[in-house]
Amino acid sequence: MKKYTLAILLCGVIANAGNFSPSMQGYIAALKSEAKQADSSFVDFNAKRGEKIFTTKHIGKSGDSISCTSCHGSNLTKNGQNPTTNKIIKPLGPSVNKSRLTDIKEVQKWLRRNFKDVYNREGTALEKGDVLYYIQSK
Template identity: 60%
Template sequence: MKNLLLIFIFATFSFSSELNTYLSNLKKEATKENPNFKEFNIKRGEGIFTSKHIGKKGKKIACTSCHGIDLTKKSENYFTAKEIEPLSKKVNPTRLTDVKKVKKWLRRNFKDVYNRVGTAQEKGDVLVYILNK
């Protein structure tokens, strides 16, 4: 039992440091894209997450169209009406722990909403916004 707990703590810790590594890589990339870049910004992230754009199937949607505006609540996929678990780590601690999953969905979801992939700065901004929710 005690060992299991230790493994759990270790896994949680190493996952979150995995996300930190990803964020610091995004930061390096963002600095290359824009020499004036300083820090990721929650306010800019909010704009990215909540503003509507002509995206998938010509629909005017935002990230909130699928994830909702209150990230501690469940929501529904705009296209398939399938339930989506909350994005907030406060109620769903496994969120943003698996970097492979985070990368895959950011890529897909930016295409859904913006019809293009996100820049390093945009991805970092939106991640710090979600982390703050």
């Protein structure tokens, strides 16, 4: 019975990682090894933790209390909007926007910038992986 549960769990983990586009697999693997290095008890990233990072408000670069949802909205299958410039931001969820999470350079660029905008620092490997799992699930 225990073995059976473990097998299902494992399948779940593999399937989750498998959802990422082939071009992203290498980046996710690199983040995992970095996270493991930082904390040897690390097992896998977690979309639930990612959601918390994504929705939690923090005094950001501008001095205002913002979260990722301030621009991207709380429904990632819908358009967001930059509150400063009014520019529409296409949905982040790969289920409705196939181009999301396909280009590593783009993903790295936006994670770097947006962590700084919201949290005033770069994200750790664990935080970036968690957020990517969350976005990937949408």
